[in-house]
Amino acid sequence: xxxxxxxxxxxxxxxxxxxxxxxxxxxxxxxxxxxxxxxxxxxxxxxxxxxxxxxxxxxxxxxxxxxxxxxxxxxxxxxxxxxxxxxxxxxxxxxxxxxxxxxxxxxxxxxxxxxxxxxxxxxxxxxxxxxxxxxxxxxxxxxxxxxxxxxxxxxxxxxxxxxxxxxxxxxxxxxxxxxxxxxxxxxxxxxxxxxxxxxxxxxxxxxxxxxxxxxxxxxxxxxxxxxxxxxxxxxxxxxxxxxxxxxxxxxxxxxxxxxxxxxxxxxxxxxxxxxxxxxxxxxxxxxxxxxxxxxxxxxxxxxxxxxxxxxxxxxxxxxxxxxxxxxxxxxxxxxxxxxxxxxxxxxxxxxxxxxxxxxxxxxxxxxxxxxxxxxxxxxxxxxxxxxxxxxxxxxxxxxxxxxxxxxxxxxxxxxxxxxxxxxxxxxxxxxxxxxxxxxxxxxxxxxxxxxxxxxxxxxxxxxxxxxxxxxxxxx
Amino acid sequence: xxxxxxxxxxxxxxxxxxxxxxxxxxxxxxxxxxxxxxxxxxxxxxxxxxxxxxxxxxxxxxxxxxxxxxxxxxxxxxxxxxxxxxxxxxxxxxxxxxxxxxxxxxxxxxxxxxxxxxxxxxxxxxxxxxxxxxxxxxxxxxxxxxxxxxxxxxxxxxxxxxxxxxxxxxxxxxxxxxxxxxxxxxxxxxxxxxxxxxxxxxxxxxxxxxxxxxxxxxxxxxxxxxxxxxxxxxxxxxxxxxxxxxxxxxxxxxxxxxxxxxxxxxxxxxxxxxxxxxxxxxxxxxxxxxxxxxxxxxxxxxxxxxxxxxxxxxxxxxxxxxxxxxxxxxxxxxxxxxxxxxxxxxxxxxxxxxxxxxxxxxxxxxxxxxxxxxxxxxxxxxxxxxxxxxxxxxxxxxxxxxxxxxxxxxxxxxxxxxxxxxxxxxxxxxxxxxxxxxxxxxxxxxxxxxxxxxxxxxxxxxxxxxxxxxxxxxx
Numbered sequence: 001x002x003x004x005x006x007x008x009x010x011x012x013x014x015x016x017x018x019x020x021x022x023x024x025x026x027x028x029x030x031x032x033x034x035x036x037x038x039x040x041x042x043x044x045x046x047x048x049x050x051x052x053x054x055x056x057x058x059x060x061x062x063x064x065x066x067x068x069x070x071x072x073x074x075x076x077x078x079x080x081x082x083x084x085x086x087x088x089x090x091x092x093x094x095x096x097x098x099x100x101x102x103x104x105x106x107x108x109x110x111x112x113x114x115x116x117x118x119x120x121x122x123x124x125x126x127x128x129x130x131x132x133x134x135x136x137x138x139x140x141x142x143x144x145x146x147x148x149x150x151x152x153x154x155x156x157x158x159x160x161x162x163x164x165x166x167x168x169x170x171x172x173x174x175x176x177x178x179x180x181x182x183x184x185x186x187x188x189x190x191x192x193x194x195x196x197x198x199x200x201x202x203x204x205x206x207x208x209x210x211x212x213x214x215x216x217x218x219x220x221x222x223x224x225x226x227x228x229x230x231x232x233x234x235x236x237x238x239x240x241x242x243x244x245x246x247x248x249x250x251x252x253x254x255x256x257x258x259x260x261x262x263x264x265x266x267x268x269x270x271x272x273x274x275x276x277x278x279x280x281x282x283x284x285x286x287x288x289x290x291x292x293x294x295x296x297x298x299x300x301x302x303x304x305x306x307x308x309x310x311x312x313x314x315x316x317x318x319x320x321x322x323x324x325x326x327x328x329x330x331x332x333x334x335x336x337x338x339x340x341x342x343x344x345x346x347x348x349x350x351x352x353x354x355x356x357x358x359x360x361x362x363x364x365x366x367x368x369x370x371x372x373x374x375x376x377x378x379x380x381x382x383x384x385x386x387x388x389x390x391x392x393x394x395x396x397x398x399x400x401x402x403x404x405x406x407x408x409x410x411x412x413x414x415x416x417x418x419x420x421x422x423x424x425x426x427x428x429x430x431x432x433x434x435x436x437x438x439x440x441x442x443x444x445x446x447x448x449x450x451x452x453x454x455x456x457x458x459x460x461x462x463x464x465x466x467x468x469x470x471x472x473x474x475x
Numbered sequence: 476x477x478x479x480x481x482x483x484x485x486x487x488x489x490x491x492x493x494x495x496x497x498x499x500x501x502x503x504x505x506x507x508x509x510x511x512x513x514x515x516x517x518x519x520x521x522x523x524x525x526x527x528x529x530x531x532x533x534x535x536x537x538x539x540x541x542x543x544x545x546x547x548x549x550x551x552x553x554x555x556x557x558x559x560x561x562x563x564x565x566x567x568x569x570x571x572x573x574x575x576x577x578x579x580x581x582x583x584x585x586x587x588x589x590x591x592x593x594x595x596x597x598x599x600x601x602x603x604x605x606x607x608x609x610x611x612x613x614x615x616x617x618x619x620x621x622x623x624x625x626x627x628x629x630x631x632x633x634x635x636x637x638x639x640x641x642x643x644x645x646x647x648x649x650x651x652x653x654x655x656x657x658x659x660x661x662x663x664x665x666x667x668x669x670x671x672x673x674x675x676x677x678x679x680x681x682x683x684x685x686x687x688x689x690x691x692x693x694x695x696x697x698x699x700x701x702x703x704x705x706x707x708x709x710x711x712x713x714x715x716x717x718x719x720x721x722x723x724x725x726x727x728x729x730x731x732x733x734x735x736x737x738x739x740x741x742x743x744x745x746x747x748x749x750x751x752x753x754x755x756x757x758x759x760x761x762x763x764x765x766x767x768x769x770x771x772x773x774x775x776x777x778x779x780x781x782x783x784x785x786x787x788x789x790x791x792x793x794x795x796x797x798x799x800x801x802x803x804x805x806x807x808x809x810x811x812x813x814x815x816x817x818x819x820x821x822x823x824x825x826x827x828x829x830x831x832x833x834x835x836x837x838x839x840x841x842x843x844x845x846x847x848x849x850x851x852x853x854x855x856x857x858x859x860x861x862x863x864x865x866x867x868x869x870x871x872x873x874x875x876x877x878x879x880x881x882x883x884x885x886x887x888x889x890x891x892x893x894x895x896x897x898x899x900x901x902x903x904x905x906x907x908x909x910x911x912x913x914x915x916x917x918x919x920x921x922x923x924x925x926x927x928x929x930x931x932x933x934x935x936x937x938x939x940x941x942x943x944x945x946x947x948x949x950x
Contacts, residue, residue, distance in 0.1 A: 119727055119836030162676040173674050175683075176651060191924050196899035197832040198864040199648050201637040201687055201907040203916050203946060204928045208650075208683035212676055229733045252594055258704045258770075260735070295733075298777050299770075306771075357672035361594030389673045424671035432676040441678050449666050452935065453679045459934035460927065471678060 005435055007473045011082055011100035019079040020058045020101060026075050027061065027103070034062040034109075045104045048091040049151070050352060050436070057084060057098035062109045066182060066190055066221040069105060073219065073465075074188035076103055082468050083186075085215045087157030088130055092353050093434025095161065095214055099469035105219060107156055113137050114222070121227045122179060122196060127156025127220045143227035146171045149430060150339070156220045161432040162212030169255070169388035170262040170294065171228060173430070175211045182222035183210055186461035196224060209456075214432055215467035217460055231294035234262070235304045236328040237321035239291070239311050240284040244268070244371075246314040247287045248364040251387050253310050254291070255360065259303050263292040264388035265335050268371065271342060271382035271395075275334035278341030283334060284318050289387075290335045297323075335384075342382045342395040349397045354413050356420035357391040357429030366423055367392060370416045377408040391429035417443070433471045441471065480910055482948045486557055486575035494554040495533045495576060501550050502536065502578070509537040509584075520579045523566040524626070525827060525911075532559060532573035537584045541657060541665055541696040544580060548694065548940075549663030551578055557943050558661075560690045562632030563605055567828050568909025570636065570689055574944035580694060582631055588612050589697070596702045597654060597671060602631025602695045618702035621646045624905065625814070631695045636907040637687030644730070644863035645737040645769065646703060648905070650686045657697035658685055661936035671699060684931075689907055690942040692935055706769035709737075710779045711803040712796035714766070714786050715759040719743070719846075721789040722762045723839040726862050728785050729766070730835065734778050738767040739863035740810050743846065746817060746857035746870075750809035753816035758809060759793050764862070765810045772798075810859075814870070817857045821872040829888050831895035832866040832904030841898055842867060845891045852883040866904035892918070908946045916946065 010016065028035050036042070037059045047054030063069045076083040082102025089096060098104060107128035114124040121143060125134060132152045134145050149158060149165040157163075159181070164173035171177065180194030193206035210217055241247040251264050266289055267275065273285045289311075293303045304321060311319055322328045334341070343351050358366045367383060374381045374394065385392025394416065396409045417427045417440050427433075427440035442450050454472050458464070485491065503510050511517075512534045522529030538544045551558040557577025564571060573579060582603035589599040596618060600609060607627045609620050624633060624640040632638075634656070639648035646652065655669030668681035685692055716722040726739050741764055742750065748760045766782060768775045779796060786794055797803045809816070818826050833841045842858060849856045849869065860867025869891065871884045892902045892915055902908075902915035917925050929947050933939070 117834070117836065118731075120834040121731060122834075162674075162680070164674055168674060172647075172651070175680065176647070185927070189923060191921075191927065193920060193924060195901050195919070196834040197866075197895075197901045197904065198835070199637075199639055199643060199832055199866065199904055200901035201903045201905050202901050202912075202919050203687070203908055203925065204692075204931065205637070205650065205683050205687055206924070206928070208680050212678070212680055217679075229731060231733070256593075256596060256704060258706070260770075295735075295774075296777065296781075299774050302771065302773050357674055359592070359595040359597070359671040360673070361592065391672070391674065420672075426670050426672045426675035426677050428676045429672065429674050430676050433678055437677075444670070444677055445668065446666075448664060449668060449681070450678065452660070452666065453681070455934045456679065456931055459930045 006099060006469065011102070011468065016080065020081050023075050023079045023081045023103060024059050027072060030071065031061050036060045045086050045089070045096065045106060046098050048089055048094060048096050050092040050094065055097040055099045057104035058101045060104045060106050062106045064109050066184065069184045069219055069221050070188040070190050072103060072105060073184050073186060076465050077187050077463055080463050081465060083465050084467050085156065085160070085219045087128065087154030088152060090151035090153045091157060091161055091434065092431045093436040095432060095434040095470060097435055099435065107154065110221065116141055120196065121229070122224055123227055124222060124224050125155055126222060128154050130154050131158065138227065142230055144230050145225055146228050147174045147177055155223055155225070159211050159220055159223060160213065160215050162430070164389070164430045166263045166265060166386055168386060169264060170260070175208055177226045178207055178211055178223055179226055180224035181207055181210055181220055183218035184221055185218050186463065186466050194224065212432070214434065214470050216457055216471050217466065233295060233297040233300045233323065234328065235293045235300040235321065235323050236331050237291045237304065237307065237319060238288060238331050239316040239319040240286040240288045241314065241316055242286060244287045244368055245364050246316065247289050248387065250289060250311055250314045252360050254307060255388060257306070259306065260293060260295050260299065261291060261388060262294040263290065265290040266385045266387040266392065267334065267338060268367070268383040271338055271384050272334065274341040274345045274382050275338060278344045279333050279337050281334055286317065290332055338384050339395070342397065345382070346380055346397040350400045352396040352398060352409060354394040354396060354416060355391070355428050355431040356416055356425060357389060358420050358423045358425030360390045362423035362425065363387060363390050363392070366419055366425070369419050370394060373412045373415055377412050379405070379409060379412065389429065390425065435470060438471065438473050481574060481944065486577070486943065491555065495556050498550050498554045498556045498578060499534050502547060505546065506536050511535045520561050520564070520571065520581060521573050523564055523569060523571050525567040525569065530572040530574045532579035533576045535579045535581050537581045539584050541659065544659045544694055544696050545663045545665050547578060547580060548659050548661060551940050552662050552938055555938050556940060558940050559942050560631065560635070560694045562603065562629030563627060565626035565628045566632060566636055566909065567906045568911040570907060570909040570945060572910055574910065582629065585696065591616055593618070595671065596704070597699055598702055599697060599699050600630055601697060603629050605629050606633065613702065617705055619705050620700055621703050622649045622652055630698055630700070634686050634695055634698060635688065635690050637905070639864070639905045641738045641740060641861055643861060644739060645735070650683055652701045653682055653686055653698055654701055655699035656682055656685055656695055658693035659696055660693050661938065661941050669699065687907070689909065689945050691932055691946050692941065708770060708772040708775045708798065709803065710768045710775040710796065710798050711806050712766045712779065712782065712794060713763060713806050714791040714794040715761040715763045716789065716791055717761060719762045719843055720839050721791065722764050723862065725764060725786055725789045727835055729782060730863060732781070734781065735768060735770050735774065736766060736863060737769040738765065740765040741860045741862040741867065742809065742813060743842070743858040746813055746859050747809065749816040749820045749857050750813060753819045754808050754812050756809055761792065765807055813859050817870040817872065820857070821855055824872045825875045827871040827873055827884060829869040829871060829891060830903050830906040831891055831900055832864060833895050833898045833900030835865045837898035837900065838862060838865050841894055841900070844894050845869060848887045848890055852887050854880070854884060854887060864904065865900065910945060913946065913948050
């Protein structure tokens, strides 16, 4: 598998290898013990959460400020050495794999909150802070940062993969919640884009361009984020449907009514079975929605009452709900432990988390087709999703030693993406392209559009040092 | 003034002029009477709403489909002829001025709604349709397209300038409401970016990059837009404050409380005076807020009651409100006629509409400083704004024959932008850079960032034919 992931050898000539050694020698006196070439450290930084096989960098550096990041970039650019930013290592598409070796910048020591501005509901953070660290910091301010991809990812990593998660339906993806960025470019130049105003028509939108660029255009060293008031009241409910169609039609009707839903999560019958077993619950093993409302107490109550009518009209066979925090947590336990519950269905297997997003009208079709293909291929794979956005995941539980099983999984995943494309959707709702979906990016937009993206990349990073091999194939 | 706007003469050599003539001769047989070189037509297409002096193109073409746009681009690219897209001609920063002549593409005959998909709340339109035409089309569907910049602009133009307006606080700018685009590139290639899924992490966000690129990266030929349900209930109120601070603090508190406000508009005392005179009203001539809530009847009532408390606590001296459509229209009459009321304050003058946007916490400072400078400079200029976003406009009423008055206006406007920058804001909240603010773009981000934008432009449009002289100075 590894051989086919590489499409260039320009970083693997003797000269290139000598240049990496030179870069490390130049940087070692600056960083001291914040530069490591130890193999355990390198291995740990060479893979995210999904790829069994890692590609270790030649060295890992822990910068503590922007000037240091700039210094490393200058050296790498001069010597044509790959440079890869590493956040929390939770990405799922091989984004942090050092496919061609080089220097890994571990941003975890740049994890400070630099400023919180209550009047404007924004804050300035370093990229290495994780979302849980940020929300812990904010707890007493009345604000929170709602973007929640599940994993305790770093903010820099979340921006780089255009992360979203369960709250998107209310707060948008991270792209709508980044106001400004400080970025170190390939040549070491430090730039700032965006500003603290809530909107601007000044020039090209570089903030949205860096967001989702997976470390291929620059290294994020500071971010200004939009914060949101902690909700006054939250109401949660869980409801089971005799079939998928009822669940999805409920989602469509709730969205169309403009109800202030903050989350609508879906678990299919296989996932509910996994959750029952794992968390000792007794939920009906049917397609199930987890719905959450936020607002004032009066709004939440009103909306819940309306939702009950909608849910019932689509044939829900059970409905439970809660307003206080403890009962809500109990009610949503199945959703919160879904990933671990799925893994426990078949211990000691790999879990490949597939990710597509389709127009909501096509969601039932896409999920149903996918479920049928999973079953026909004899695979074990629960389905769950942020269905308010049309985004769903398949958790493929695969025996790593079984080549045939992996082939069947890949065939189903390919088909699932082809279905998403046919239905007007995308090959990735929130995980990104990385190494794993470079061919799917071409399938989605066509080679000329990917070529256009690469022209941009080449204009800004002419030596191609920033996270080489990601998003695009190299020639 | 015109001479200083031009910074290149590469389009003005004898060869360049001959090439324009060649392009017109090549295109004339294709377009017949949909190509005009008549001087009235050219003059009309050489200016938007704000620039007294126009720069007419050499010819105007009315394409009726994407293939025709592509054909024109190919010819222009081959012959190095400037190509400028023209929507409704309502832009305020000289975006459509053919600074270096060339071909103007009037998109008004590409104004069809191609599809409305109720289940997904989206639609596909051609770029020449205006927002009023689109909303008239949608009237019976239960949906509407809420982005409202005031003028009856074309959708293509609104995307190109990253337009917003009064509804931004609830629905975002147009950038959050464009899902996919078809674009003709400088070389005539037709590409599609984005898709119909509600989110995607697939590659660079080209949709957001074309949005706000002012026709310098490509010509939009089709757009997929997000629609929104027509609100069930709307409540409007108007309240006057003894001073600016009370009005702005009200805005901050309403925003922070997460109230489902759909609009918060501000008129200063000069603007209210203008409205009273123009519309024969008797509003208190004080800083005034126009506030609107949307939602269910119960939510709107609840929110209005909360808003009353907030408004009163900040010293409002009057408060009026309405729920039914007719009374709301009467109540908001002053806001709706603000532009014409301002112009009527001093007939037969030019009206220069200044546009900045600052963090909300800085809004009172920025407006107060601006008002003081206007008064000190002896100018007549009402202030109004979409204050929920921190965005405000000064309507400078200037005698076009009075050079000194224009100089004083420019000094105040320069200072207003410098203040916005000092306070963390932007030189344009929603009007764009165009011709008028190219130096301000550099002031806002610094020359290296603008250079980065230009590298991107050069990579995609190496001959520089797309709307030359806009956003960037040419060298």
